[in-house]
Amino acid sequence: MSKGRDKALISARDRKLFERYYYWTEVKRLRFDDALQKLSSEEFFISEGRIMQIIRKMIREGEKVDGAELPAVGFNGFRVSPKAKCDARQLSLFP
Numbered sequence: 001m002s003k004g005r006d007k008a009l010i011s012a013r014d015r016k017l018f019e020r021y022y023y024w025t026e027v028k029r030l031r032f033d034d035a036l037q038k039l040s041s042e043e044f045f046i047s048e049g050r051i052m053q054i055i056r057k058m059i060r061e062g063e064k065v066d067g068a069e070l071p072a073v074g075f076n077g078f079r080v081s082p083k084a085k086c087d088a089r090q091l092s093l094f095p
Contacts, residue, residue, distance in 0.1 A: 013044070014054045014057070014058065015058075015063070017039065017043075017044055017051065017054055017055075018054065018055060018058040018063055018065065019065050020039060020043060020044075021035060021039060021051070021055055022065040022068075024038060024039070026065075026068075036048045036051055036052070039051050060088065
């Protein structure tokens with residue numbers, strides 16, 4: 001039996017976090033920073049930086065919510081144009 005956190009549980013948490021982020025930003029039209037704060041302090045109790053890492057990872061992997069892709073999010077919360085070329089190496093420059 002491996003030590004550490006269960007990867008299936010982490011994956012399920014990340015998926016749920018991504019769905020909740022979609023809900024707050026796309027359905028309820030909450031501002032990006034307000035959605036991050038709500039997810040961090042009221043729903044998942046992890047840092048805003050970690051939430052951003054999870055969201056970026058899910059977007060890079062092409063995850064969808066109800067068949068809709070979430071627009072890419074830059075380091076400062078602004079949406080990134082689909083034509084903008086940004087890879088994992090560039091994203092790693094911003095903690």
